[in-house]
Amino acid sequence: MTHPVQQTPASDIWIDATEQQSNLTRSQFLFWLGQTRYPDSPLYNIPFAFHLTGKLDVDRFQRAFAAEVSSNDALQTVVKVSNNIPMQHVAEGQVLAKLIGGARNLPFIDFRDDDDPATSARQWLLLHARRILRLDERMFDSAMLAIGEEEFIWFLNQHHLITDALSSLKILDRVMQAYADPQQALAEQPSFADYALKERRDRVDAQLEPARRHWRNQTMAESDELVFYGIRPSHTSPTSELVELKLDATESNALNRIAESTGMLSKDLGLFCVYAALLASFVARVTNARKFVIGVPLHNRMDLASKETPGLLVEVLPLAIDINDGDTFQSLLQRIKANSVQMLRHAGSGSTTPDAGRKCHVVLNFFNTPFKTVDGLKVSTEWMHPGASDAEHKLRLHVHKYDHEAPFKLQFEFNCGAFDDAKRKLALQHFGKILSAFSSQLDQPVLQVNLLTADERDRFINRFNDTDTPYPTTSVLELFDQQVKMAPDRVAVNEGNRTCSYGELDAQATALAIDLARRGAAAGALIPISLGRGTEAVVAMLAVLKTGAAYLPLNPFEPPLRLSAILSDALNSTFRQIGPLVTMANLPTPDVRIDRLDIQLADPGEVDSALAVQRRSHDAAYVIYTSGSTGTPKGVVVEDSSLANYLLWARDQYTHGPVDFAFHSSPAVDLTITSLYLPLITGGRIEVFHEEGDQGEIPIVNVFKADNVDAVKLTPAHLNILQSLPGKARRIRTLILGGEDLKSSNVRGVLDKFPADVRIFNEYGPTEATVGCMIHKFEATRDQWISVPIGMPIANSRIYLMNEAGQPVPEGVVGEICVGGAGVARGYLTQADETAARFVQNALEPDGRLYRTGDLGRWSHGARLEYLGRDDGQAKIRGVRVETAEVQAALQDHPGVSDCVVILDDPAKRQNVQYCASCGIPSNHPDVQFDSRGVCSLCIAYDQFKKQAQSYFKTPSEFEALAKKIRSDRQGEYDCIALFSGGKDSTYMVYKLVQFGLRPLAFTLDNGHISDGAKANIERAVKHLGVDHTFGSTPHMSEIFADSLSRYSNVCNGCFKTIYTLSVNLARQKNIGYIITGLSRGQIFETRLHDLFRHRIFDSATIEQQIINARKIYHRMEDTVAKVLDVAIFANDDLYTDIGFVDFYRYWDVPLEEVYTFLRERAPWVRPKDTGRSTNCLINDAGIFVHKQERGYHNYALPYSWDVRLGHKTREEALDELNDDIDVDRVRDILRDVGYAERKAAGSDDNRVLRAYYVGDPISDAQMKAFLSERLPSEMIPSSLIRIQEIPLTPSGKVDRLGLPAADLNASREDYTAPRTELEERLADIWQRILGHERVGVFDNFFDIGGHSLPAIQVISRISEAFDIDLPIRSFFNAPTIANIAETVENMLIEQIEQLSDVEAERQLTDIQYD
């Protein structure tokens, strides 16, 4: 075993090819492959210890064993590897004699004199069970161990390549038979070699094709990754550990009864299904996988002969498992029964596909283990564990059934990489829970079985949530009152040059409260407040609370339509009264019937303090709207007790005495609650930072620059902005992060911007759980994970990780974060269904109610909760919660939109594609770059070598001369072979060849996908011309296509190569000297010249030579074509000069339109309607689809661009031809037929943006964005809007994201103006780099083309750095176009220069120009 398999990307193909050439059976090959990967591991040892009790005649036994070895050709088999191909053969001569002699002299090892013979023997056995067997010498090892006068162990260790369980037991049978009756010769047994031959024949048996199709579909079906307990091994290893679990009689009987009740063919099959259901349930619960396969070793011995055949006949086949949310054990068992029947029906020698058994990670093995007595010897069988098994198998369950009465013995074989020691123990306990639930109540839902062990329950449920903290029952108003009484003159709010003391604030609030109370505000009323950041907003909130009512904070700068949508929703609620709307004189009135109260702060004078309303703890304190997954925003109703609980906890956590906070975020989001109330209940000051324009959260920059508060509550997006600012804060010492996942790197990036003792808290919590419900204090040395942990629940809060059925998940398994306790909101204001879905009853929670956050997490490292983001359409964009459904609903409101879908997309993965202004090649082709005019590098290069390139092409008169030579060279019946696909180009060519007086043999490859239309064209044309025609074909076309797709992501390469191979063979047979192709000039360029010209090779002799060399390499390549077709002739160098290869269009230049005209007028050629892009072939679209999907661009893009450059097509024709309308369903059918598994593109979730696709009238981006910005906050406006013909759907009816076209920011904008000055060019360069766009026009608004505040800050610092100026942020936000900024920069530079001396100015100007 010294030939490790090379791990190349094409290794699957290599494996298939090796399997085909080897004479191993499919199962043998699989094991050989596994062994080759781990040559030093005993992973395929099958060691048995047969315990023999009674008197033993050793010599008689040795003779019996020798008799078996000499009659069992599997035991005599060895495997040798040559040229990397494993070949097996039966030993002969000396080698065979040695094998039999070894058995005759079976070692006898006597432990009887040892102190503890049994232990000594056990040690010996363990050691020998793990010995590596030499495949090329003797694939078994055996010995007789004596441990007592009448106690022996016969050790027989075989390599799996030559045995399986039944074969091993058969050997035992026969040896015992020969031992019992030495005179009676052993019956001859069928030969394994014969079986292997038959198996290899069966593999190509056409009758078994339906079975193979079944397995192909099985292996191509989507399946979930199996990650047990969240452990993803860093590398695979075959080391495994066996743990035994013996069931008791009661458990065994229960399972037996259930098995019998299945009514299956045999009780064993029933039992098998029972264990498959148990294993499937267990796997589903500890991996979260719902669709996967269980590998099942099937004995494959279906007739009497194969029952007698020694050797490896067993084959591992996948049993499909699919667990649905509502499945009970019973319904799962039913499905497994049906799937088992399907599996068994398609089993059998030669019925499977090469990879059917390769993809199983869980295996279920069902043994009948016999006891027997032979000639006074009692024999019992023990299968030993060699300490290793197939590295792909993460878990194997072996079920041993001794006889009908005895209890079952289960052996769990855990791969040590997938299960560490602790998880192995845990797994057994969890399996036990599943088992007892299953046997006690078959109709209970699989996902609802309680899995947690007592220890897990203690760690994850009890100790983690040990948060009980007694707080006085109080309201935020009482806490505020205490501060008012204690220090009425202390400043409560500072807003520019206006300050407001605690006493004034209280008086103002009371005065407003009295006014509000007069207008009906009291408990049960909801008072909307639409005010920007300022003292008024603080007064209004306190005032509403003072009346006993709840407030609804609105952001007056949000789109009016969204505000009115929120107010209309509130008006439908059960609040007794909505309104009046508290706002200010200059702010807009939403389009909703609601009274308006404009607040105006004046000296309140004497206030009637008799208003004092006692708030109750379950009064609603506020309602805050968040983006809703149903498409409309939803209002979260938070009660006094929840607010008070959060604030009292936050006070203890974050403050010691008065603390000043920055009021810099919208009062309409719950993030801001912390910044408003924590100062007010500690005697601190609210420092107001006003809104600046409506482009993002730039006030955070001012907070940082002002540096006049102690604490800031902010989002990770804010932190990103701070990262790119110069300077350092001295006073800000507390940062509280909330709103979205916090990355450690972001925190580290800002550490040096704050004092060394800055405290950074990660506060996790959705609005529905009142601001924050979990807390973690960042510690730079400890927090090394990518994300900062979200920590522990806050006071009186409880956190659970649940599966979809509300059961807590075990360690490592992903679950939904659910919140219970004091912070859980009352529910949604109007949406009862949503409230019922998210606020659920759960028995675990003492309060009974839980909020399901939709966030995912898992337990790791003991009891640390790891946050894993979301699994639905909700996302945070710049800290704002965005539901794609809400964006979609707004888009759908547009009268011109009939259907739409909004997705979160990663722009890094989908570049904006532009098309070369000259040839139309897309910018995502790897070989091209674009210049500022939008012209590709190939066109530019071609301009330079046009003359040389064109000199490669020849003239029709040269062809005439060549035709003459071809005719005179003729030796056989034909002048040449014309490669005739039936497409437009080759049909035209065949006509021309005949016109030139040539007598061609037209050759067409029937690749199995030629359209009927094309075949009819071919038939008509050859008849019309009177030309002989022949179809070539191969039964291996599917393999060739699959290979071509894997190597090149297209089908054409495989097809072309097959055509060349078959036609060259044909030319040799018929003695034809020339092969003429109909490659278009573009294809000639692409396949023959592209690389040469890229390397500036223009000399025609060199080109001819290079083309021949390339042809040699091409035909001698080790691919599927080389394996399945006869390629012997290509080994001969003379071939390449003996046969003339002529590209017809090298001589003949004709525009596309003329080809069509000719075919229309002069030939009986009709464009087939069923072929998509191609004019003859049905599989072409599959290649295009795969290429686009895997490589991102069209495989015809390059040849068509050459067609354009060479004048064969116009740019528009090429673009039109590249704009395929591919029938994805049909393509997927084809891919399935040829056996090609689509490779999925991996994704990441950073830098995501919203993209909207809509079906309907053409609507300009500007119009659509204007429409949306009336309805949605700026974060929810999609960065691109793409009009499509229809929303592509997957077969299961979901939106097919891969079928959505890549967004094209540039192509959709008609108003592009290129930079006009060098300064604009440099600015455009900065923008393009930061936004990742191909080009930016000088009048493009930064925020319309995907920019937001973070890149804005980056652009500003980059510009400031580049020109050594201090570009004001405001100037950027006021006029965010390149043209405007260029003007600002220029003015600043001039200003600077004016202050300099002439000499310095001169020098600086030079620097700027030539920088």
Next chain:
Amino acid sequence: MTNQLLILDYIRTEILHDAGCSIGVDDELLLDGVLDSLAVMRLVAFLEANTGTAIPPEDVTLENFRSIGAIAAYLDQPSASP
């Protein structure tokens, strides 16, 4: 050929390889170890191909397949869909 003969012939040639074992129409196929689950499934596939009858997985039960007679009776019943 009747279904019964068809099955008998299949079992004789494909399973028993004319090994001289005799098998009766009412002999227990499954309990006596003539057929195991895997072999029955192969038989099911054979029957589907040769009788034009679709045999749904839920019909592949001990009751329907316990003997040649039982299988033939199952195939001959009118509810078995052609």
